[in-house]
Amino acid sequence: MAEPRYLEHEAKSVVIVMTSGPSTRHRCATPFYMGAILASMDAEVRIFFTMEGVKLCQKGVAEHLTAIDGGKTIIEFMRDAKAAGVRFYLCRPALPGYEMEVDSVIDEVDELSSGGELADLILSCDKALFF
Amino acid sequence: MNCNGCEFRPELYYDSEFQIWVRVEADGALAVGMTDISQTIAGKILHVRVRRPGTPRPAGRPVATIESGKWAGPVPNLFDCTIASANREVLEAPALLNREPYDAWIARVTPAAPPAEALSRFLTGDAAWAAYCERCRRDDIRCRRLDG
Numbered sequence: 001m002a003e004p005r006y007l008e009h010e011a012k013s014v015v016i017v018m019t020s021g022p023s024t025r026h027r028c029a030t031p032f033y034m035g036a037i038l039a040s041m042d043a044e045v046r047i048f049f050t051m052e053g054v055k056l057c058q059k060g061v062a063e064h065l066t067a068i069d070g071g072k073t074i075i076e077f078m079r080d081a082k083a084a085g086v087r088f089y090l091c092r093p094a095l096p097g098y099e100m101e102v103d104s105v106i107d108e109v110d111e112l113s114s115g116g117e118l119a120d121l122i123l124s125c126d127k128a129l130f131f
Numbered sequence: 132m133n134c135n136g137c138e139f140r141p142e143l144y145y146d147s148e149f150q151i152w153v154r155v156e157a158d159g160a161l162a163v164g165m166t167d168i169s170q171t172i173a174g175k176i177l178h179v180r181v182r183r184p185g186t187p188r189p190a191g192r193p194v195a196t197i198e199s200g201k202w203a204g205p206v207p208n209l210f211d212c213t214i215a216s217a218n219r220e221v222l223e224a225p226a227l228l229n230r231e232p233y234d235a236w237i238a239r240v241t242p243a244a245p246p247a248e249a250l251s252r253f254l255t256g257d258a259a260w261a262a263y264c265e266r267c268r269r270d271d272i273r274c275r276r277l278d279g
Contacts (some may be wrong), residue, residue: 004222006183033203039195040205084204
């Protein structure tokens with residue numbers, strides 16, 4: 001039997017920039033799935049929602065959105081990522097463009113952030129992924 | 132024993148969310164596996180990866196990762212330990228976790244503290260059974276096993 005592929009990674013920090021939203025629903029599950037795996041491998045994972053990605057953080061949107069017909073809802077993927085330790089950041093300056101108010105944001109969001117904070121995260125993390 | 136079709140074994144130790152079970156082995160090591168609830172939520176498990184044996188794992192750092200087609204997440208760890216071994220049968224055939232969740236252990240770990248101390252935050256016996264059924268009913272979890 002071949003040697004198993006054990007986990008041996010050092011702790012890393014990863015930022016996932018989520019720009020996809022309901023208009024490209026098939027792109028909306030994998031980032032959270034990947035976030036959950038990375039967090040399970042000891043990575044410190046932050047998902048930053050900006051551009052159309054902020055729509056996923058509006059109450060009532062991710063609860064009714066699936067990546068494929070009949071599939072698991074996006075909010076369930078988001079909650080799996082949260083349960084694995086992923087933190088959610090929401091781009092406050094992007095909200096007006098999508099007619100979103102702060103009080104319509106889902107409870108899963110950890111922080112309302114700025115573009116400058118996203119820049120800080122990208123410059124200080126080990127890996128940045130864009131979806 | 133079962134609740135909503137979810138098997139329960141009173142001799143095992145469980146975390147408060149019933150994600151994992153822990154069994155005390157004769158040599159003092161602790162075997163860790165997924166509960167019937169966890170394998171049902173995950174769906175057919177496609178990949179399991181365990182930390183290399185000999186790796187210390189502080190409380191809060193997972194011992195393994197699990198992937199199915201629709202779910203990915205950690206095998207959580209609630210006490211300081213060192214990975215002793217991985218179940219190579221499970222690594223080769225991860226769906227064993229769906230078929231025999233209480234026989235297919237994932238990893239054996241050596242706790243830093245005596246087993247009784249390491250397991251002090253876990254539920255077992257009647258208390259675990261009551262909480263297990265409560266979780267099944269609260270979240271309307273109905274367990275299913277893979278055939279074959």
